[in-house]
């Protein structure tokens with residue numbers, strides 16, 4: 001079993017050594033006498049911090065970055081995104097996912113929950129680049145019966161190649177998937193023990209159309225009425241919620257994923273943090289795809305989340321740095337049932353080594369405050385996921401080759 005010792009590193013303002021054995025934090029205390037280890041990293045003037053779990057993205061949309069900005073959601077989807085997506089080949093998806101993973105690693109993310117097409121290519125990229133992921137097998141009824149059948153067959157036959165890779169069942173949204181298919185997919189997710197991820201209540205338009213078509217039920221009420229919400233559900237966006245919606249989401253134990261950048265860029269609205277807090281809802285953070293963000297930085301996502309909440313509800317005490325940091329880190333790991341998200345003995349070894357000499361982290365009055373409001377990706381030197389080093393001293397293996405493959409413009 002491989003052993004890695006990080007010496008003299010700051011963990012919550014205490015200088016410790018961190019011994020990783022295999023994929024687990026074996027020992028965390030000052031001056032560990034470890035005997036012979038495979039590798040030692042000097043942690044002097046550095047801090048160890050939990051990495052990010054990006055709970056909603058469409059990874060290979062990196063290929064559509066900067067394509068079709070500054071327009072209304074429906075026009076953007078129907079005239080720009082969907083026609084381009086239809087042209088993407090499996091090889092494009094593989095290369096786009098590798099670009100996304102480079103970006104995620106460099107900005108401190110070790111897990112992403114994905115929702116896209118050509119899932120086998122995404123799994124291939126994830127497997128090679130040693131990151132964690134749950135790959136959404138996506139469903140949109142308009143794409144035809146054949147694809148739906150193939151996807152269901154894929155889910156039923158799926159055996160994960162590695163513990164860090166899983167799949168989830170991903171009906172896209174209530175306006176692209178009807179009641180019967182939602183219910184069928186829900187049952188499949190139950191039988192297979194998989195998460196069900198979906199977009200929910202992203203725009204006012206979605207709420208209006210849902211109410212019109214379903215006896216005045218909101219999207220959340222509608223999903224409850226057809227029996228597909230429970231503590232296995234991961235619902236992205238949840239921007240437009242009523243008090244009754246919040247009650248439902250709380251009683252069912254649904255996990256919400258906040259995507260502030262995409263919500264702002266597409267003018268979808270503000271996540272209702274006062275309501276979320278009132279009902280103590282389970283919340284994680286996600287970037288959404290790069291064509292509505294336009295990057296995959298969870299550092300930026302934390303800051304935008306905090307600032308958006310404060311300005312939307314005219315309360316600068318709303319959504320503290322500590323709260324949004326928990327949304328971006330341990331809440332994601334907990335929602336996925338991954339035994340990580342904390343730097344603790346016995347937990348899976350996911351962590352970042354950040355450089356406390358970076359100007360954005362000086363002075364170090366409060367690391368979490370600096371991390372949320374001041375830091376950028378340059379502060380991150382080394383990224384460890386499941387005991388593997390994904391980036392060491394800013395170097396990601398094969399990065400140049402990966403970037404070279406996707407420099408060609410698509411338009």
Ligand SMILES: [Zn+2]
Pocket residue numbers: 056057058199236288289
């Ligand atoms: Zn999305």
